Amino acid sequence: MFSNRSGFWPAVPALILLFAFFLFPVVRMLGFSVEAGTLDWYAKALGEGLYIRVLWNTFEIALLVTLFCLLLGYPLGFLMATTTPFWATMGFIFVLLPLWTSVLVRTYAWMVLLGRNGVFNRTLMEAGITTDPIPLLHNFTGVLIGMVHVLLPYMVLPIYGAVRKVDPAIPAAAAGLGASNWRIFWRIWLPLTLNGVFAGCVLVFILSLGFYITPALLGGGRVIMIAVLIEQQVREALNWPFAAALSAVLLVATFLVYTLAQRFSQPEQAR
C-alpha cells in the first residue's frame, strides 16, 4: 500500500489525529446504538412513522435546497466566469464573504429579516401589499431560504471552475457554425460544465442532509431535520443509544449518496 515508505511517516500525526478524534468516536457511537445487544433502536428509527417522516423531511429539504442552489448558482457561476475581471471580483466578494462569516451570525440575520416584525414583513405591510405578516420564520419556507443562502457558495464555486475550464473558442466555433445562444447553452455549455454541476449538487446535498444550525433556528422546532432530532435525543431525551442509531442512519445515507454520485459522475471531459 505504501510503496514509498518515506512518504508514509509524515502522514502519521494526521492519521493519529483522525483515528483518535474521528474513527474512534464514530465506532464508539455505533457501539452505543447496539449496546443492548439488539437492533431495536434501528427498528425504531426506520420503522416508526414519526421518524420516517423526519428522514423523509430531511431528504426533501436537501433536495429542494440543492435544486434552488442550482437554479440560482448556475447563472451566477456562469456570469462570474465569463464577465470582465472587475465584475468577476465583485461576484467573488459577494459569494465568498458570507462563506467566511459564521453560519450562526448569518442565520440570526435571517431571523431578523424573516420574522413577523422582520424587515420583509414590515416593508410589505407598509407598502400595503399585505395586511397580515406572511409566515416566513419557523416554517419550511424559512428553513429553505436560510439553507439556500448558506450553501449557495458550494454550488457557485464548482460551476465557476467548470465554466472557466472551457476553451472560449469552442462556444465561438458553435456560434460560427450557426448555433443560437440557446442552442450553444444546451449543446455545448451545459454538457461541458456538467462535472461542475454534479460536484456542486453532491456537495450541497450532502451538506444539507446533516445541516443543523440553520434548520434548528429558522425551523423553530417545527421543521425537524435529522440532525435536529439527534440533538433533541441527546440533550432533552438523554436517549444516547437512539441518538447513536439515528446518527448511524444519517452516516449510511450520506455515504450512499456519495457512492451513488461517484458511480454516476462522468469521466473528465472538458479540457
Add this chain to the structure above:
Amino acid sequence: MASSEGSAELSIEGVGKRFGDVVALDRVSLKVAQGELLTILGPSGSGKTTLLKVVAGFETPDGGTVKVGGTDISALPPAKRDIGMVFQNYALFPHLSVKTNVAFPLEIRNVAKPEIDRRVSEALAMVELVGYEARLPRQLSGGQQQRVALARAIVFNPRLLLLDEPFGALDRKLRETMQLEVRRLQRRLGLTTIFITHDQEEALVLSDRIAVMNKGTIQQIATTTEIYEHPANDFVADFVGESNIFHGTISASGTVALDGGGSVTVASDKPAGAKVGVLMRPERFGTAGTNLFNGEVIESVYLGTSFKLRLAVEGGRELLVRQPARGALPAAGSRVTVGIEPDAIHVF
C-alpha cells in the same frame, strides 16, 4: 456538395479597428474572388487575426464594411454569416463524437436526418476519416483533429472558408501533407478562402494570392511569384524569403549608387535620381556576373542541397548567398567571389 453553389466573392472595404491606443486595423480594403484562396501573411501583432475575426463576426470593426456576394454582412452576428472557420486549436466539441461534430452545423440548419448522414459521410470521406465516426476528438491525433475541423467547416456549403493558422500545432511532415490536402479540397470545392499564417513558406505553397500585412495595414497584395520576385517595399522583401536589401540612388545609366559606397548595375525603368531599394535574393548569385562581389566568408552552413554563406564584402556590407552544394564547403575566413546579373536584381 462538390460544387461552389454557396461560395461567393468577399470584399472588405475600409475596415478599421483600434484597441485603446493600438491601431489593429488601419482602414483595410481587399477583395477575394469567388473560389480564390487568399493568404493573409504577417508577423504576430500585424492585425491579421483581428481582420479574420471581423470577417467571421467575432469582432466589431470601428468602421468599414464586409460584403459577401455583394451583400453587406457587417451587422450580422457570427451565427447568421454562413462562414466555415477552422480555429487555431481546432475548437472541436470535446464531448461529441467525430460524426456529431461534423453533423453540428447541419443539425442547426434543421437538415433531415438521412440527408445529414449522407453529407457527413461525404465530408468525412473527403478528409479521409471514414471509420472514425464514433471517436471522440481526444482519441484522435493532431492531424486527424485538424481534418475533423475542416470537415465541420465545409459540410454546410459555407459561402466562405476561414483558416486561422490551422497548421501551427502540427509537425513539419504532417503540416506539408495537410497543406496540400487543404489546397486540393479548396480547389475541388471552389471555396472562397482566407488563410491566415505567419509562415511565409506555407503562404507560398497554398495561395493564389498573398496579402502581406504589417502594423494593421496591407503592405502588398499580389500573386505568390509577384510577392517573392517583386516585393513592394523593405518589409515585404524582408518578410518573405531570405534577402539582401540595400538602398541607394539610381542614375540614368541604370546604376544604383549604394548609400555607404559601392554600386550595382540593375535593369530598371525608375527615373534617374530616385531613391530606391535594391533586393538580391541569395539563390540568384552565381560564381560570375555583371556585378561581382569579393568577400570573406564569415559563416558557412551545409544544407544538403545548398551551401548558405554569409560574406563580408566591400563597404562593410554583409551578403547572404546560397550556392548549389558542389565540391567542398568554403571555410570561414576564406575569400570567395560571387556575381549577379542586373535582371536578377529587383529595384523598388
